[in-house]
Amino acid sequence: MARDRVTAARAALALAVLALPILGLAGCSSKQADLTCPKVLPAPGADTIVMFGPGGHDAKDVIFGGRIYDLQGKCLHDKVGLTVNADIVFYGERASRELPNVTFPYFVALIDPADKVMQEEGFKVPINFVPGERYRQSPVEHISVHLPIKNTAVGGAFTVLVGFQLTPDQLAFNRSKQQHTQQ
Numbered sequence: 001m002a003r004d005r006v007t008a009a010r011a012a013l014a015l016a017v018l019a020l021p022i023l024g025l026a027g028c029s030s031k032q033a034d035l036t037c038p039k040v041l042p043a044p045g046a047d048t049i050v051m052f053g054p055g056g057h058d059a060k061d062v063i064f065g066g067r068i069y070d071l072q073g074k075c076l077h078d079k080v081g082l083t084v085n086a087d088i089v090f091y092g093e094r095a096s097r098e099l100p101n102v103t104f105p106y107f108v109a110l111i112d113p114a115d116k117v118m119q120e121e122g123f124k125v126p127i128n129f130v131p132g133e134r135y136r137q138s139p140v141e142h143i144s145v146h147l148p149i150k151n152t153a154v155g156g157a158f159t160v161l162v163g164f165q166l167t168p169d170q171l172a173f174n175r176s177k178q179q180h181t182q183q
Contacts, residue, residue, distance in 0.1 A: 036156035040073025043163025092127030105165035
């Protein structure tokens with residue numbers, strides 16, 4: 001009976017993480033007419049992450065979940081090109097209050113107008129739970145991306161994507177949940 005509650009809690013955790021809204025998604029803006037900013041967006045299919053217990057790979061095995069909770073971007077002129085400053089807040093949840101803290105791997109990628117990755121960098125965000133707590137937001141992560149273009153008026157043709165570094169099992173899980181919610 002206790003095992004059934006844990007299994008139900010893990011399944012609920014997996015669905016709750018995928019159902020959270022992403023707040024504040026915005027590209028950057030500027031009052032300068034010759035500067036347009038890249039859009040700063042969550043990477044499609046990689047805006048959520050689940051972590052499975054040993055040997056697990058579906059909803060009943062989820063022990064941690066995470067989501068990009070808030071994503072803001074602003075840009076400014078640089079010596080050559082522009083710099084995009086992204087502020088990212090992550091949401092973390094654990095299936096049990098007894099589980100330890102968790103660290104989620106994520107990436108920030110600069111995408112050109114032809115949808116090719118110009119640059120990508122990996123990061124890690126720790127989610128440090130207060131004892132007895134199941135949910136937690138990360139402090140704001142401040143990330144800067146340099147876009148080396150001569151004409152900053154075309155900056156809006158570029159995109160900065162933020163997403164979790166997913167294993168094949170995690171990606172398959174996200175895809176199955178997206179298909180389930182679209183039906």
